[in-house]
Amino acid sequence: MTTALPDLWTDWCSVMGVPAGRIDETAVSRFVQQVQPSQAVLTALRRRLAPKDPVAPAWPRAHREDIGSLQRLIRRGTAIVQHPGTHWVFRLRLRRMLFAAVLLAPPSQGGLGLDRSGALEMRPERMRRLRPRVGVAEDPASCPSCATWSWLDVIGTNSGWSHGSVRALGHRLDEEGTSHRHLQPDPNPDWHLALGMLPAVDRWGWIDSYRSMHPSSLSAVISAVALLLDGPEPVLAPGPAAVAMPAGPRRQISREEEEQILKRADELTARVEAILREFDTAR
Template identity: 90%
Template structure:
């Protein structure tokens, strides 16, 4: 049984002259930018786009059928990136991990579905060709295209600027708001000159400009993805104390319960950081 195409899609196709049956990443990206459809509509289109055979062999096996896993991973990784207590080198590694996730995740989730070799052998010309296929999410904090934009900013800065510029970028947090970063021009187009799209990042934040990480290091990155997907939500960033509010009739979380949740989240973050640090030797 074939699922009917969403009315919003067919109406848009009628107006723009795009054949309704031609569902590809370029058309979907244009549709998202012009119409901003709901997640349900976008998921329906991506299911039609998904290949019939096995896809995304490097993506964590238990999450291949979970259509929200890529966006959930990006959202959780972004939460750690946005935490002011995150070390700047760990923040760079997290941005690389989210970019690797985009390369490896199934196309039905907004990824490119590459295997390990395809991800490690990716070069700028291939990224330019495949980038329009990267998915777009409604929430910028979960958006595969925004995660891609952010990592290309990092390796572009590393290619064309000083290590101090890379360090400053590692310290920088994403601007809060509703605007998608990927709709802006690339701030550092020198990523076109890079020789490896998934380079090693050593303990001091130096990024290898000449080659991608070792396959065993990518396997460690995938393990960190799985840990982040299977674990609890990362600890939220601290917020300024607000004025006391009127008591709610709903059950309030005790201080001990809140501490336990935050402890579990901090332990998860520490384990992800340890995995990325231990195997990030570059060779």
């Protein structure tokens, strides 16, 4: 049902010779300057200006205008993936979460802006067509195209190899360095044979080869995305590169503060893991 236009607007349009049904920013601005309408009238007109279908409707609402949220999410997720203490099944689910984020995030952030059904119904043929639209970040650890490459590696391994191969891939960390993974050829092009691009991953690491996850599971993944975006930075795994970096001037953190930071980061990681685990189908 179409809501009637405010009488004040239609009267003004009649006087000014402006088509009442053609509502744009220029006409509304003139209307506001000349008539000074009530907030209710202005809200009714603004509602007509707003697009009927929001950009990236499945992306967490609080981060749709946050231009860096997808890259920040990928960086935080990658930090957990790269931590040697991360369980290999959780690592697989994290890679799937980052791929789902690429499907759902606004195009302005490097994502594809799909709704929930579009993500769940994604098939290899469409992924091949849309893949060139996925964004690229300067840092490989924050790069949407690299996150896509890594999950397609998992899907391809699951389609063409054994569960042992998937497990080995789950244990493997990304190589450190400045090169982008997505610039390399796909290591497992068998992802083209997959029936679903967002399958369930059960607690033993078995990946469903025949259907996508349940919509409620995708909702859980989106909840995990929001949680990771809103929480503290995960704890990075110690490495030679971190040790070699020169120490800059910084505020000294007490042992108690450091313990609190580590505790909060560990709690966040545990909550994300619990969310991703809870809704995956048991085998």
